[in-house]
Amino acid sequence: xxxxxxxxxxxxxxxxxxxxxxxxxxxxxxxxxxxxxxxxxxxxxxxxxxxxxxxxxxxxxxxxxxxxxxxxxxxxxxxxxxxxxxxxxxxxxxxxxxxxxxxxxxxxxxxxxxxxxxxxxxxxxxxxxxxxxxxxxxxxxxxxxxxxxxxxxxxxxxxxxxxxxxxxxxxxxxxxxxxxxxxxxxxxxxxxxxxxxxxxxxxxxxxxxxxxx
Amino acid sequence: xxxxxxxxxxxxxxxxxxxxxxxxxxxxxxxxxxxxxxxxxxxxxxxxxxxxxxxxxxxxxxxxxxxxxxxxxxxxxxxxxxxxxxxxxxxxxxxxxxxxxxxxxxxxxxxxxxxxxxxxxxxxxxxxxxxxxxxxxxxxxxxxxxxxxxxxxxxxxxxxxxxxxxxxxxxxxxxxxxxxxxxxxxxxxxxxxxxxxxxxxxxxxxxxxxxxx
Numbered sequence: 001x002x003x004x005x006x007x008x009x010x011x012x013x014x015x016x017x018x019x020x021x022x023x024x025x026x027x028x029x030x031x032x033x034x035x036x037x038x039x040x041x042x043x044x045x046x047x048x049x050x051x052x053x054x055x056x057x058x059x060x061x062x063x064x065x066x067x068x069x070x071x072x073x074x075x076x077x078x079x080x081x082x083x084x085x086x087x088x089x090x091x092x093x094x095x096x097x098x099x100x101x102x103x104x105x106x107x108x109x110x111x112x113x114x115x116x117x118x119x120x121x122x123x124x125x126x127x128x129x130x131x132x133x134x135x136x137x138x139x140x141x142x143x144x145x146x147x148x149x150x151x152x153x154x155x156x157x158x159x160x161x162x163x164x165x166x167x168x169x170x171x172x173x174x175x176x177x178x179x180x181x182x183x184x185x186x187x188x189x190x191x192x193x194x195x196x197x198x199x200x201x202x203x204x205x206x207x208x209x210x211x212x213x
Numbered sequence: 214x215x216x217x218x219x220x221x222x223x224x225x226x227x228x229x230x231x232x233x234x235x236x237x238x239x240x241x242x243x244x245x246x247x248x249x250x251x252x253x254x255x256x257x258x259x260x261x262x263x264x265x266x267x268x269x270x271x272x273x274x275x276x277x278x279x280x281x282x283x284x285x286x287x288x289x290x291x292x293x294x295x296x297x298x299x300x301x302x303x304x305x306x307x308x309x310x311x312x313x314x315x316x317x318x319x320x321x322x323x324x325x326x327x328x329x330x331x332x333x334x335x336x337x338x339x340x341x342x343x344x345x346x347x348x349x350x351x352x353x354x355x356x357x358x359x360x361x362x363x364x365x366x367x368x369x370x371x372x373x374x375x376x377x378x379x380x381x382x383x384x385x386x387x388x389x390x391x392x393x394x395x396x397x398x399x400x401x402x403x404x405x406x407x408x409x410x411x412x413x414x415x416x417x418x419x420x421x422x423x424x425x426x
Binding site for chain 2: 067068069071075094104106108125132141148
């Protein structure tokens with residue numbers, strides 16, 4: 001039985017996982033969960049049984065369910081080691097995971113749908129201020145990532161950590177997609193843009209892109 | 214040379230790392246970075262060289278710096294495998310990492326100092342609404358975790374995943390500390406409270422606690 005991915009095309013967390021599945025050549029069945037406000041399929045009783053957090057993605061491999069994209073990506077890496085998305089050396093692995101976490105912990109969650117909805121609906125924050133909130137955390141995180149990349153001899157040759165793709169590239173491209181979707185001007189981050197452009201040339205990234213789902 | 218931890222006593226991300234260092238018996242030098250509003254040592258030029266994201270913790274092992282607690286914890290696990298804080302089986306490892314990420318991605322970052330300050334200072338959100346924001350994300354995340362624990366046969370015997378401590382216990386206890394600090398009523402989560410109480414009996418947790426730093 002093929003593994004299943006509970007997925008929403010615009011979820012950047014699901015997007016990361018789709019890229020990894022493509023790169024590792026894992027066939028999977030996609031089960032859409034429509035997060036669109038008003039539909040909110042993630043809050044259905046049925047889906048809460050799959051994922052008590054009511055979030056996507058959830059990966060199902062046999063009888064085993066796991067949510068949270070970082071946990072899914074590490075699981076895929078451990079069970080399908082080739083092609084590797086983490087280097088071998090613990091120091092290098094730590095640097096890759098650090099970049100992933102800057103995005104996966106400090107940019108994405110503070111800008112996700114549930115947060116933006118809370119700002120709008122519970123705190124009556126003006127739409128322009130919601131947009132500024134979104135941009136602020138993009139700039140904070142991308143500024144830090146650009147500084148990391150500037151210090152690295154590997155960055156942009158052509159990926160975040162040199163000639164081999166890593167998990168960091170998955171996080172980065174999905175977040176660049178999201179920043180563009182929200183019309184944030186990210187021209188101040190030339191290394192990020194260069195790496196994103198290099199990744200977009202790969203069919204595994206393109207096939208995972210929201211517009212193709 | 215002993216590794217260094219750039220640390221702030223109240224940072225729950227740093228707290229997780231302190232527990233892991235104690236459990237693994239790693240001697241380290243603690244370098245305090247005072248995040249207290251008004252002092253804001255994390256934004257100093259000197260600290261930005263250590264950590265371009267201006268956040269704690271940062272772990273320094275020889276010439277190598279790494280930020281982001283999740284990356285640090287995985288690095289410690291890979292370089293000091295005993296006692297293990299991740300199980301051996303990839304399925305079990307994924308479940309541990311999922312629980313860590315619910316806290317590390319979806320509770321902690323949306324409630325951290327920089328977010329609460331932005332709500333107060335940039336959006337002029339009323340202190341009571343800031344408190345409700347904080348509680349909301351605690352209840353959302355703890356509700357999901359409690360549901361995960363209820364489904365597991367291992368939970369609370371005595372830790373999140375049975376008789377062996379795991380990374381999940383580090384995340385959980387640090388987040389419980391933080392919830393209590395913000396006076397959130399978490400009595401609706403008996404399994405979480407039971408696991409926290411079991412962990413608090415261990416000297417490695419106690420020695421890492423904010424009040425002892």
